[in-house]
Every structure is written in C-alpha cells, then in structure tokens.
Amino acid sequence: MKSIKVFAPATVANLSCGYDVLGLAVHAPGDEVIMHLNNSGQVTLDVLEGDEGRLPRNPEKNTVSAVVISYLRHLGVTQGVSIELYKLMPFGSGLGSSSASAVAGLVAINELMGQPLTREELLPFAMEGERLACGNAHADNVAPALLGGLVLVRSYHPLDVVRLPVPQGLSCALVYPHVEIPTREARQILKTHIPLRDAVTQWGNVAGLVAGFCTSDLGLISRSMQDVVIEPMRAMLIPCFDELRQLALEQQALGFGISGSGPSVFALCSSLAVAHKVTAALEAKLSEAGIGSTAYVSEINLQGPVVKNVQPVLAKA
Amino acid sequence: MKSIKVFAPATVANLSCGYDVLGLAVHAPGDEVIMHLNNSGQVTLDVLEGDEGRLPRNPEKNTVSAVVISYLRHLGVTQGVSIELYKLMPFGSGLGSSSASAVAGLVAINELMGQPLTREELLPFAMEGERLACGNAHADNVAPALLGGLVLVRSYHPLDVVRLPVPQGLSCALVYPHVEIPTREARQILKTHIPLRDAVTQWGNVAGLVAGFCTSDLGLISRSMQDVVIEPMRAMLIPCFDELRQLALEQQALGFGISGSGPSVFALCSSLAVAHKVTAALEAKLSEAGIGSTAYVSEINLQGPVVKNVQPVLAKA
Incomplete structure (x- = not known):
C-alpha cells in the first residue's frame, strides 16, 4: 500500500x-x-x-x-x-x-x-x-x-x-520559554470590547506592516510592529516580557512580540545573523531568571x- | 511683492x-x-x-x-x-x-x-x-x-x-448629495467602544486593501472594501445609501463607501470610464429621490x- x-x-x-x-x-x-x-x-x-x-x-x-x-x-x-x-x-x-x-x-x-x-x-x-x-x-x-x-x-x-510578498532575507527569531499557557486560557483573558481609538491605532499599524512587507520597507515594518490591543493583556503571562523586547530591539530586531498566544516570543529580523544574536540574548536573559528555553532561527518558509x-x-x- | x-x-x-x-x-x-x-x-x-x-x-x-x-x-x-x-x-x-x-x-x-x-x-x-x-x-x-x-x-x-503604491488607472467616482452633515456631528454618533470581533474583521479588511493597492490586485481591493465599524453608524445619515451602493457595484465599481464623514459617497473604479458610469447611475437615483447632487470623476491625483x-x-x- x-x-x-x-x-x-x-x-x-x-x-x-x-x-x-x-x-x-x-x-x-x-x-x-x-x-x-x-x-x-x-x-x-x-x-x-x-x-x-x-x-x-x-x-x-x-x-x-x-x-x-x-x-x-x-x-x-x-x-x-x-x-x-x-x-x-x-x-x-x-x-x-x-x-x-x-x-x-x-x-x-x-x-x-x-x-x-x-x-x-x-x-x-x-x-x-x-x-x-x-x-x-x-x-x-x-x-x-x-x-x-x-x-x-x-x-x-x-x-x-x-x-x-516577503522581503528578501526576512528572518524570524523564536524563543520558547519553558512555561505553559494554554491557548484557550490566553484567549479567555481578552476583553470582548475595545476602545475605538485603540482599534484605529491597531489598524494603522496593521496597514503599515502589510505595506512594509509588500514594499520591502524594513523601517516601516519595524515602526508598525506595535500591538496596543492584545499584547497589553497577554504580556503579563510571559516571563520578563518587557526586558526581552528591550534586548531584542537592542540586537537590531525589526520588531518583537508574542508568538500566537505565547509563551513563545518572536522577533522579525533583517537577516539570519541578526536573528541568531537576538535568540542568544533572549535565552541568556531567561537563563538568568532561572527559566529554561528553546530557540529557533530561520528565514521565512x-x-x-x-x-x-x-x-x-x-x-x- | x-x-x-x-x-x-x-x-x-x-x-x-x-x-x-x-x-x-x-x-x-x-x-x-x-x-x-x-x-x-x-x-x-x-x-x-x-x-x-x-x-x-x-x-x-x-x-x-x-x-x-x-x-x-x-x-x-x-x-x-x-x-x-x-x-x-x-x-x-x-x-x-x-x-x-x-x-x-x-x-x-x-x-x-x-x-x-x-x-x-x-x-x-x-x-x-x-x-x-x-x-x-x-x-x-x-x-x-x-x-x-x-x-x-x-x-x-x-x-x-x-x-x-497606486494601481495604474485607479479612478475615483464622487457624488455629493445636496444634504448637509457637519463632520463634528458625524463623529459624535460614533461609539467609543467596539466589539473586538468587529475590530479584527476591520483590520483584516484594512490589511487586504493595503495589500491590494501595493500589489495592484483589484479583486483584493474590491473584496476588502467593507466597513463593519463606522459605516453602519453613519450610513443612516446618507439618503438611499444601500441603493447607491448596489448601483455602484452593478456598474462594476470595485467598492463603494462614505467619503470622510459624508454625505458624499465615493467608489473606487478600475478606470475613468467605469467611474463615469457609476456617477451617472448614482446621480440618476438621487434625482429620482428628489435630491440634487454634484458628481466628480478623476484618476487618483x-x-x-x-x-x-x-x-x-x-x-x-
């Protein structure tokens, strides 16, 4: 057979x-x-x-x-x-x-x-x-x-x-901290209504991110990767979230955020080399905090x- | 001087x-x-x-x-x-x-x-x-x-x-029905909070519209021109709104909506010729309803x- x-x-x-x-x-x-x-x-x-x-x-x-x-x-x-x-x-x-x-x-x-x-x-x-x-x-x-x-x-x-369209060389750094957040619960903490003002900010950023992908404008991608709606509710579930973001940006990540409903975090990067530096920095930070992690680096598939x-x-x- | x-x-x-x-x-x-x-x-x-x-x-x-x-x-x-x-x-x-x-x-x-x-x-x-x-x-x-x-x-x-980016030939049909809606009041009827579900629908459409502009995908532009947040609140202020939309789409407009806070309506069209047909149909409908109007047709400036x-x-x- x-x-x-x-x-x-x-x-x-x-x-x-x-x-x-x-x-x-x-x-x-x-x-x-x-x-x-x-x-x-x-x-x-x-x-x-x-x-x-x-x-x-x-x-x-x-x-x-x-x-x-x-x-x-x-x-x-x-x-x-x-x-x-x-x-x-x-x-x-x-x-x-x-x-x-x-x-x-x-x-x-x-x-x-x-x-x-x-x-x-x-x-x-x-x-x-x-x-x-x-x-x-x-x-x-x-x-x-x-x-x-x-x-x-x-x-x-x-x-x-x-x-x-995918900009040439666009790469993704992923770090999975060894803590667990079931998707079902991560969705349950979301509010059912949001301020119109925040929704407008969000769709401005979504529009910028998509335009950045389509026109290979890495600066625009970077400026657009801001989530004012979901991340503020979910980031508290992820250890050291703000510090991890800070480290990723210091290593020249274009942007940083929660992968799906977490606890993994991701960074978009202009190259594999940058993505490797980002995961190294994030894993070191988590290790300092006593949290094991697994990292993955790849170009967009x-x-x-x-x-x-x-x-x-x-x-x- | x-x-x-x-x-x-x-x-x-x-x-x-x-x-x-x-x-x-x-x-x-x-x-x-x-x-x-x-x-x-x-x-x-x-x-x-x-x-x-x-x-x-x-x-x-x-x-x-x-x-x-x-x-x-x-x-x-x-x-x-x-x-x-x-x-x-x-x-x-x-x-x-x-x-x-x-x-x-x-x-x-x-x-x-x-x-x-x-x-x-x-x-x-x-x-x-x-x-x-x-x-x-x-x-x-x-x-x-x-x-x-x-x-x-x-x-x-x-x-x-x-x-x-602007797709080649993209044109705009505008019709101003001679009724008045001050912007200030049109903004005041908006809700301050919206369902997260509607916000997600909206930013999916915004993303699609921007991707459509960037990749000259007229079908995607057309499918994305849907407003589930603002239009349902404002359309009631505009005479014959649903019929005008229907007519515009019958004339092959890519999409139809309120221009700013109205009362003008607009349609994006694949060519000036389509835009002219759209304004003719919309003005005829308004005239039937006893409402004077002014129409403008142009490519994107x-x-x-x-x-x-x-x-x-x-x-x-």
Whole structure:
C-alpha cells in the first residue's frame, strides 16, 4: 500500500498587531507525519512520539487523525489509514503545534488520495482541527502552515486568504520559554470590547506592516510592529516580557512580540545573523531568571509543507 | 511683492474600512488660494468666494489664514500676507474642503517664503487647521491633500505618514448629495467602544486593501472594501445609501463607501470610464429621490497641490 512522509512547519500567528489575521511559517521546528493507506477501513493513530504522553491517543480526539477522518468523510471515501505522528516541536508553546500536526496529516492524506483538493481547499479542514485543539477555528496558524510564507487571513466569512510578498532575507527569531499557557486560557483573558481609538491605532499599524512587507520597507515594518490591543493583556503571562523586547530591539530586531498566544516570543529580523544574536540574548536573559528555553532561527518558509515519498511498508493496523 | 496661486485637491478620507488612517487625493474639485506678500505685518483674508457667505471672515478663525498665521509664528517671522480664497468645492460635503483650504494656504506661504519646510513638515500645521474646522486634528484628508496619491496615516503619535503604491488607472467616482452633515456631528454618533470581533474583521479588511493597492490586485481591493465599524453608524445619515451602493457595484465599481464623514459617497473604479458610469447611475437615483447632487470623476491625483506663479499685483491690505 502507499506511504508518505510529510513535514509541516511551525508558525507565528498574529505578528504583533495582526491578531487573528496575520501569520508566517518558519523552516523549523515542525511536525512530521508518516502515513500509510491500508485495508482496515479505519483511521488509526499508531505512533505518537514527542508529546510526553500528553496528547489524546483516540483518533477522533487527536487533531492529526480527526482532520483526516473529516477529510475522508468529505470525499465520501472509506479508507484505512495508519498515522504515525512525530511531534518535533513543543506544544502549548504558541508556535502552532496543533496546526503543524493537522496540516501534516491533511497534506499527507491528500497526496495519498491523488490530490483531489488544492492546498487552499484543505484549509477549512485544518481550521476544524484548530477548533478541536483549542476551541476556536482560527486560521492564522493553519494558513501559513499550509501555504508557506506570510499570510493574511482577510476574512473568515467567506474565508479569504492572501499570500503577501516577503522581503528578501526576512528572518524570524523564536524563543520558547519553558512555561505553559494554554491557548484557550490566553484567549479567555481578552476583553470582548475595545476602545475605538485603540482599534484605529491597531489598524494603522496593521496597514503599515502589510505595506512594509509588500514594499520591502524594513523601517516601516519595524515602526508598525506595535500591538496596543492584545499584547497589553497577554504580556503579563510571559516571563520578563518587557526586558526581552528591550534586548531584542537592542540586537537590531525589526520588531518583537508574542508568538500566537505565547509563551513563545518572536522577533522579525533583517537577516539570519541578526536573528541568531537576538535568540542568544533572549535565552541568556531567561537563563538568568532561572527559566529554561528553546530557540529557533530561520528565514521565512516560503515553501510550506515538505512531502517525501517513503518506502512502502506493511501497515500496522 | 511676491504673489502665488495654489490649487489643493479634494480628498476622500477613510476609504471604507480605513477610518482615520487612509485617504486619497483627486484632481477635482479643490480650492484655490492666491496669496500676496506685503508690508502690512498682518495676515488678512481679503477675498473669500464660493462659500455663500458661510465661512468665517476673521483671519484667526478661517482655516486658510489661521494655518498661515500659525506657520509664520513657527518660523518666528512677522510678514504681511494677503490671502484670496476661492472655494471651488462644496464644504460640509465630506470631500475635505477645510483640508483643501488649509493645504493651499500652507503650500502658498511656504513657496513664498522660499520653501523652508518640506511638504511633510507642513502636515502638523494643516492638522491644526482641521482641529479648528471640525474639532479634531485628523490627518486622513490633509495628508493626501498635501502629498497626493494614496496615503496611510500609520500613527498619530508620533506622526507617521506613508504614501502607498497606486494601481495604474485607479479612478475615483464622487457624488455629493445636496444634504448637509457637519463632520463634528458625524463623529459624535460614533461609539467609543467596539466589539473586538468587529475590530479584527476591520483590520483584516484594512490589511487586504493595503495589500491590494501595493500589489495592484483589484479583486483584493474590491473584496476588502467593507466597513463593519463606522459605516453602519453613519450610513443612516446618507439618503438611499444601500441603493447607491448596489448601483455602484452593478456598474462594476470595485467598492463603494462614505467619503470622510459624508454625505458624499465615493467608489473606487478600475478606470475613468467605469467611474463615469457609476456617477451617472448614482446621480440618476438621487434625482429620482428628489435630491440634487454634484458628481466628480478623476484618476487618483499623484501630484497633490499645484503651484502657479502669478503676476505680481499690488496687495490689497
């Protein structure tokens, strides 16, 4: 039977001022799925590594298999599928872990079925995976994980996703401090209403950030990376947040913010070299404060998921 | 003594979803200022035509002269100035009438003084003119009137104004229905707080609109021209608003909205030809409803104010 291996990347949602509408993909970390078609008629989750035993084993409940079940139901196909999920990234980290799993699963099954759907058409299934994982069908992680690059989710109803131009060399520094903030709770601390004045400030910055991406104006990107709406509510959940920002900017980061709902933080940088300096400074600071951390540095991932054919194996189920 | 003539253009603020941050300049209508330096030591407003006697004659109170006084005070110069203001556009119309006057006055005095300030440096003076005229120092009319083109006011504190790329041929249809809504009152009906959900929808659209301008994606511009925050509160002040929108879109307008705080409406169009069809349809509808109107059609004005030297004359004051 057919087998395939798919890597799907971690993603940074929000990008400071673009809550729920902007996201980007990085080259690492990410999740890997190995998938085999078989004759069992069932979708099974046969290997799950890298989660320290904390994610659901029930295929209806784990994102990676739930989205595959939903995809096959949509196609009206009964198909046995054996899934191996290798989590090569932390979860509950604000790096789009559930997205990476869902996207890897969806791209794998879609490849094995002969690509009946486009990448864009896989998006609603991945969004349902997000609803399962964190209670909200947001798209700002799954869209960049699926499509690669810098992605604008212009609208949810109808879904309208736009890939933005990426300035040459634009790089991302990521630091995951080893503390945990579930996305569901990070969303719950948000206010339901905000001052119109703050909303105007925010959409001015979102407009500036997008214009900066489109015209490769790094100064404009830098000036625009200010979040007056979400960050003031969430930053308190992240250790040493203000000091980390200060350090990142001192190392010439263009801008700094919370990755998704945290606790990971990110900085956009004009080059990989700057991004390396930023992560070094941030990790040193966290270490001083007695907090372990993991850092990742990469250019913006324009490619999205990586598909590899693997040797056919006997499916386990 | 030296004399000069300056035309400054009408402007469309907000551009649907970009309340207080986006604006554009058109080629017509606009205001014209003729200015003469003299030895009186006073700034005088000696001619004011086209306002039906409704604007202040006191030079401290009329925008065009007040900004000149403030500009000269800033330079620390005592200079006699005679101003003739020809209002070639309606005021209280949502077309940036006070901006056009202020910008024409400021560009004229700055030229006569030998351009000590750049156009960007004139902006704060023009914004103070807006405060005088409508109670709020907003920049989304004065910035495009001064700089031309499509302008993003990314931030007010500090002031950060960005000219955006303009798609080839992008045109603007303007229709001014002959009813009056003072800006001050149009702002007062706005709520001070808005749902976070609506704010997210709005900044998704602002991001899409800016990306559409930057990448000449007319479809994206069209899909993004939706205002869920301000328009629902203000549209009720404008006669036949929903029908006008419907008609504009039927004539292939990319998008339709309120110009500034109204009552004028505008449509962005892919060409002048489309814009002409749009204004014809809208004026016919208003006429059916017994409402007179004035229409203007132009491409986006990339040039901004137009400066003409005039024959020196004996100053009147």
